[in-house]
Amino acid sequence: MAVASLLLTTPSAAAKRKAKKGDVAAPVITHTPPPQHGAAGPLIIEATIVDDSGVFDPTLLVRGQGGTFERVAMKPVDGKEDTFAAEVPAALLGGDLEYLIEAYDENG
Secondary structure, eight states: OOEEEEEOOSOOHHHHHHOOTTOOOOOEEEOOOOOOOOSSSOOEEEEEEEOTTOEEEEEEEEEETTSOOEEEEOEEOTTSTTEEEEEOOGGGTTSOEEEEEEEEETTO
16 A cells, blocks of 8 residues: 655645734644555554644544545654654555645644
8 A cells, every 4th residue: 555645834824814923834744654554454644743832733634545535633642742643544544545744833
């Protein structure tokens, strides 16, 4: 199964409108895509996400080839500062995957 990834680090227009003065930087997402993955066992997607004002709502958006994106909340990883992870739903592990990682800062 091939895995493709894309990182979103640009705030949406709505987020830009809500941002407090002086906070113009989006969260920084650092991620290394996993290697090829067989359908057996879980697939965990992990990323380091940092922002000076704090991070909220880190989310993995994942889909099978040509499907609709599913949103999976990313949870903090114990013992790894600023690191979040989510498990790809088992139903999607039988074929190629596409995914995005998104997060917002505390200031919108």
